Amino acid sequence: xxxxxxxxxxxxxxxxxxxxxxxxxxxxxxxxxxxxxxxxxxxxxxxxxxxxxxxxxxxxxxxxxxxxxxxxxxxxxxxxxxxxxxxxxxxxxxxxxxxxxxxxxxxxxxxxxxxxxxxxxxxxxxxxxxxxxxxxxxxxxxxxxxxxxxxxxxxxxxxxxxxxxxxxxxxxxxxxxxxxxxxxxxxxx
Numbered sequence: 150x151x152x153x154x155x156x157x158x159x160x161x162x163x164x165x166x167x168x169x170x171x172x173x174x175x176x177x178x179x180x181x182x183x184x185x186x187x188x189x190x191x192x193x194x195x196x197x198x199x200x201x202x203x204x205x206x207x208x209x210x211x212x213x214x215x216x217x218x219x220x221x222x223x224x225x226x227x228x229x230x231x232x233x234x235x236x237x238x239x240x241x242x243x244x245x246x247x248x249x250x251x252x253x254x255x256x257x258x259x260x261x262x263x264x265x266x267x268x269x270x271x272x273x274x275x276x277x278x279x280x281x282x283x284x285x286x287x288x289x290x291x292x293x294x295x296x297x298x299x300x301x302x303x304x305x306x307x308x309x310x311x312x313x314x315x316x317x318x319x320x321x322x323x324x325x326x327x328x329x330x331x332x333x334x335x336x337x338x
Contacts, residue, residue: 151311153229153260154222173220180224181217187231191238222261229257230267240296247296251303258308265308 158173165172188207192200207213216223236250258264 151222151259151262153256154225157225158220170220174218177220177224178217180228181213184213184224184228184231187228187235191231191235226257226260226264229253229260230264233257237300240300241293244296244299247299248303251300252307254300254304255307258304259311 157176161172161176162169165175185204185208188204189200192203195203216227230253232253233250236246236253239246240250254264254267257267
């Protein structure tokens, strides 16, 4: 299981040790509220009526309500991905925005494994941006290309770190002995 949702759950269980189920449910509900707030900010180029309709549509969607009331990792994944989208809209402005964008995309990768499909989806866009204004040599374009490469590299580091962890942990095996001890060995095959 990817590590971000269990880490968030562990923080909530540390804060509210008496009620494990309610602590994690409170976290998911709070993050669902943040998802609605980010949806509002992402639609800032629309008029207010359209924004209200979009946010109310998301808030009353059966799946969103189901994910927000059950203890599932879809809401934290959606939160990190919406944060990525919010930052990527402003990627031309600075390297800091590119770094934040890469980190939030990396966190979305580490929340749900479906995020790896998004990383693969971004590769053609990166290639397009790299060769977009090659003939014109526009300075602004190069800054955007470099910023977008930073996003891809940061999220790839997050993703490759998780894949390496899965590979290493699949090679470590444990077995109980006759006296109740647990021995660990590494399978090199």
